[in-house]
Amino acid sequence: MNDKERNKIYNQYVEAKIPRTRPFPSLLNSFLVGGIICLLGQGINDLLLVIFPTMSEQSAWALTLVVLIFLASFLTGIGVYDKIGKFAGGGSIVPITGFSNSIASPAIEYKNEGIIFGMCVKMFSIAGPVIVCGVAGSMLVGLIYFIIGVL
Amino acid sequence: MRTIYLKNKPRIIGAYSIVGPKEGRGPFGKYFDYVMDHDKFGEKTFEKAERKMIEHAISHSIKKAGLKKEDIDLMLSGDLLNQIISSSYAARSFNFPYLGLFGACSTMAETMAVGSLLVDGCYLNNVVCSTSSHFSTAERQFRFPLELGNQRVPTSQWTATACGSCVISKSGNGPCVTAITFGRVIDFGVNDVNNMGAAMAPSAMDTLISHFEDTKRKPTDYDLIATGDLGKLGSEILIDLLEDKGLKLGPNYTDFGHVYFSRGEDTMCGASGCGVSASVFNSFVMRKLLNKEYKRVLFVPTGALMSTTASQQGESIPGVSHAIVVESGDEK
Numbered sequence: 001m002n003d004k005e006r007n008k009i010y011n012q013y014v015e016a017k018i019p020r021t022r023p024f025p026s027l028l029n030s031f032l033v034g035g036i037i038c039l040l041g042q043g044i045n046d047l048l049l050v051i052f053p054t055m056s057e058q059s060a061w062a063l064t065l066v067v068l069i070f071l072a073s074f075l076t077g078i079g080v081y082d083k084i085g086k087f088a089g090g091g092s093i094v095p096i097t098g099f100s101n102s103i104a105s106p107a108i109e110y111k112n113e114g115i116i117f118g119m120c121v122k123m124f125s126i127a128g129p130v131i132v133c134g135v136a137g138s139m140l141v142g143l144i145y146f147i148i149g150v151l
Numbered sequence: 152m153r154t155i156y157l158k159n160k161p162r163i164i165g166a167y168s169i170v171g172p173k174e175g176r177g178p179f180g181k182y183f184d185y186v187m188d189h190d191k192f193g194e195k196t197f198e199k200a201e202r203k204m205i206e207h208a209i210s211h212s213i214k215k216a217g218l219k220k221e222d223i224d225l226m227l228s229g230d231l232l233n234q235i236i237s238s239s240y241a242a243r244s245f246n247f248p249y250l251g252l253f254g255a256c257s258t259m260a261e262t263m264a265v266g267s268l269l270v271d272g273c274y275l276n277n278v279v280c281s282t283s284s285h286f287s288t289a290e291r292q293f294r295f296p297l298e299l300g301n302q303r304v305p306t307s308q309w310t311a312t313a314c315g316s317c318v319i320s321k322s323g324n325g326p327c328v329t330a331i332t333f334g335r336v337i338d339f340g341v342n343d344v345n346n347m348g349a350a351m352a353p354s355a356m357d358t359l360i361s362h363f364e365d366t367k368r369k370p371t372d373y374d375l376i377a378t379g380d381l382g383k384l385g386s387e388i389l390i391d392l393l394e395d396k397g398l399k400l401g402p403n404y405t406d407f408g409h410v411y412f413s414r415g416e417d418t419m420c421g422a423s424g425c426g427v428s429a430s431v432f433n434s435f436v437m438r439k440l441l442n443k444e445y446k447r448v449l450f451v452p453t454g455a456l457m458s459t460t461a462s463q464q465g466e467s468i469p470g471v472s473h474a475i476v477v478e479s480g481d482e483k
Contacts, residue, residue: 007340007467013391014341014349017384019305026302076298085300086417092300101300109296112196126299 026089033088037095041068065096072097076104102126152363153332160327160480161270163263164320165216166433169207171286171312172279174422174430179414182434184211190287190312197287198236201314205230205241205283208316211431213279216318220245223318224275227262230283230425231310232292237283247279248344255454256351256380257334258282259315259429260473266319267328267475276321283314284424293344293459306346308382309418311411313426315433326440330476332362336456338469344462348385348408348420351453354470356392358451362474363398370400374445375436378472379428379452380408382420407431429454440479447478 001009045064047056055063075081081101085092092098103123104111110122168183176275177184184402185207192200205228213220226247228238235251242249254261262280269275290297319328337354355378363369369377381389386406393400411422411431432450439445453472462468 003340010339010353011341014346015386017349017388018346019384021305076300077297082298082300088300089302098300101298105296105298105300108298109291126295128378 029087030089030091032091033084034091034095035066037092037097041095044068068095068097069100072100073104076101077108081105099127099130102130152365153361155331155333157267157271157327157329157331159271159273159321160457161267161319161321161438162323162325162327162480163317163477164227164323164325165212165214165218165318166315166437167212168313168315168430168434169204169208169211170314170426170430172428173286173416174311174313175411176416179431179435182252182438183430184434187309187312190285197285197291200233200236201232201237201283201285201288201312202240204285205237205281205316206244208283208314209241209245209279209281210320212281212316215419216277216320216323218277218318218320219248222277223247223279225250225266225269225278226281227252227278227395228281228283229258229262229268231255231289235284237288238281244259254452254471254473255421256284256425256428257452257454257471257473258425259379259432260452261437261448261474263317263319263328264331264473264475265334267331271317273321275414278320279316279318281314281316282425282429284312284397284426286308286310286312286415286424298339302446303343303417303419305419306343306348306384307419308347308380308408308421308423309412309416310424311380311422311426313424313430315429315431317433317437320468325480326437326477327480328475328480330362330366332358332365332474334472336357336469336471338467340467342462342465342467344457344468346384347380347423347455347468349381349388350457350468351455351470351472352365352381352385352388352392355389355390355451355453355472356396358472358474359389359393360396360398362449370398370403371448373403373447373476375439376400376404377428377431377436377450377451378404378406378408379454380411380421380423381406381453382408382423385453415457425452425454436477440477445479447476450475450477 110118229252230237266278341350408421
């Protein structure tokens, strides 16, 4: 038996032995927390429109995002968001609060290495790929729209 | 023949362990010499804390051995951080000659083996061997920031905040190192950095098989056979692998990583890190050897020799395990 075959058999054996996560509880937790975050966002949005009747809907959306981002960063700073994340999984990663957490957490982690080369450099180490893929994806979609428009 | 027998039987005359609060709550809690109140150990950064743990453990192990710092001929140490800074920076505060060794989580056996050989060969009188790991320094180097809200996979392990140190000497009383089997680097093609137990188990198998073949001993000839940090999954894999090769490990086999933390600490497959085997050996195992409850122990710390760069480039994870035999020994 050569090494390649041996490794293949071994990896198959390991794969069969790995403990599995139970999907149902994880999905439920994720749904609950994700739903609560979205509900919170909608609540903030509605509240803003009630308090400031002259505000445009677009400004209210933008302000809602700012409030959510602030809340998530604050909870990251006092060490609560990682506990929520441990419970919720994708439920607290996918909303914008997860994005905020992914920027705030390395900022806290690397502040000992200095403001510029520590915090500023590392701040986007997790969120960076999301931004790059987002921008690149939008460009691609824009290009397709443009071509369809020309045709 | 890979096993080396030490004729002059170097003695382990002083051992000391220091751990973090979470580790102190575990089953070995009462055996550790010192449990820190906080992972930062009064320092500004976790890296400085890890360094201070090594300094603390080394100073106290020398004191426990009844020696003075001037008596130490060589310090052997290693850890998980890039350029083994915890060890090297700790060595800066001592006046000993220093050898930095890296064997990932197998480092405790590596430092003890090299130290024992140097003493056995009558080149040196007293050497101090140590290693450490720290959850927060390892986490940031190998994984994600601490405050990131992500979930751990069921095969992952929790890096222990722990450090152990021992003094090996030509004279004095204490358990003696009688044989060493150095490990080969073994890679069975496991790529998953969250499943280090599976990556390291084949190396433990290789070393154990060589050891038993060379020495013509059976697993039952030992009071304790302990691997370092294979964790729950890894140790089960090791038992399976050895059974395939016709070697049956009995109830005298344990994996320190598997039993290191209390249940309910959310550590998935258990503990990992150099500090696991270092702290348990230098507290629990040494105590049992000293009161002769254990007569002969086979200590096999296991190391995963990967780096983040190699893993990102698609490399699989090589493992290494060194085995050393420690016997309770008669009074000299």
